[in-house]
Amino acid sequence: MNAKRPNQQLVLPFAAMETGAVRSPTQQGVEAITTPTEPESPVVSTTTMMEELCSSENMDRALRKVIANKGAAGVDAMTVYALERHWKQHGPEIMSRLRSGTYRPAPVKRVEIPKPDGGVRKLGIPTVVDRLIQQALLQVLQPVWEPAFSQHSHGFRPGRSAQQAVRQAQVYITEGRSWVVDIDLEKFFDRVNHDILMARVARRVTDKRVLHLIRAYLNAGVMENGLVSPSTEGTPQGGPLSPLLSNIVLDDLDKELEKRGHAFARYADDCNIYVRSETAGRRVMKSICDFISRKLKLKVNESKSAVAKPEKRKFLGFTFKGKKATVLISEKTKTRFKDRIRELTKRGRSATQIIEELNPYLRGWVGYFGACGAYWDLRDLDSWLRRRMRALTWRAWRLPRKRFRELTRRGVDWRTAIRMVRYHKNPWHASQSIALSNALPDRLWHDKLGLQSLLQSWHAMRTQP
Secondary structure, eight states, X not given: OOOOOOOOOXXXXXXXXXXXXXXXXXXXXXXXXXXXXXXXXXXXXXXXXXXXXXXXXXXXXXXXXXXXXXXXXXXXXXXXXXXXXXXXXXXXXXXXXXXXXXXXXXXXXXXXEEOTTSSEEEEEEOOHHHHHHHHHHHHHHHHHHGGGSOTTBOXXXXXXXXXXXHHHHHHHHHTTOOEXXXXXXXXXXXXXXXXXXXXXXXXXXXXXXHHHHXXXXXXXXXXXXXXXXXXXXXXXXXXXXXXXXXXXXXXXXXXXXXXXXXXXXXXXXXXXXXXXXXXXXXXXXXXXXXXXXXHSOOOXXXXXXXXXXXXXXXXXXXXXXXXXXXXXXXXXXXXXHHHHHHHHTOSSSOHHHHHHXXXXXXXXXXXXXXXXXXXXXXXXXXXXXXXXXXXXXXXHHOSHHHHXXXXXXXXXXXXXXXXXXXHOOSHHHHTTSHHHHHHSOHHIIIIISOOOOHHHHHXXXXXXX
């Protein structure tokens, strides 16, 4: 008999963002303005930004950050562990070349990783020296742009997160914006127009050495299979500077959406606009796609973009249900979770070894998805995970004599144990039996063997001050 589910309406643990007072639309079909559009700040830098970049304090902070982030070696095969000694020896010479505007970055190393939805994502791994310089450059550039970025932009910004973007989307839906314009930019990081990007950067930076350095990183080229290819567009993912540059490009989109009075949330190149009707959504989709193509020289992926009800779309791995916009983990996300668990729980190892590999993944996963609630999803995934572990254990016991001995040793009466051994040959089917659940109870996995519990972690997150 199913127990009545408690009311688990989402109350997110992070502080709600300021969304401002909602102004009534002035004409039919126009969404209300949720945040004022501020005029762009005047140019901040003159000719001293490169000196600020090369200061000992800034470089030391960047060095510590790059070493802490670790990461793979670039085309020169130098690791982060050799960076500090290399910088002590060659740092003064490199900074002299930076100040004179003669520094030339090395090409990035091309690495391909599979995307969750199919295909591959191309990453460009800079050398550790270039990662150091990019990090130092990021530390002086970010304060220049950060105050002027839209409050609707949440990706790659200090103090902001994907969960805040989900929270903002939830607020819009509960206010009655029951349709979403889900815009997907096709290969965004590979197709950023360099001239448009540099024009945006030059709005706030006048130090020509810094502008020249940023352009040099954009044109550094890509090494793949031992050959270097020129890069005429795009900001390769993998370096510290790329996220900020992508936000600079898409800030024009944010400002346009604010100017038109739209309610939207953006995280990197994932942008959702919330409207009150399908008709308004289709009108917004057409006009915004035209702006993106005409002004930003980017392409919208029409097959992945849509005007739909929020529950029919996923946003940053989540979806929404009902007028109260209850946050749920999307079905695709849960499928990817299970696929990853299957990879980490391959046969041939003990339960203790498997749990040691599982826990870091589970901690990171629940840290992201648990912050937005989804109580029932986490409970069901916890149950599935324990069932997976029971199936692996039943398979590992394998021989009938061993299965009978292990079951009776763990408190199962001998008659039930015999029936289990005789009829439950399929491990997945056996894992759902009462006998195996009693022999391998929940507390064994979490309390004794230390398996991370998604639900317990969720409760702990909710009780934190």
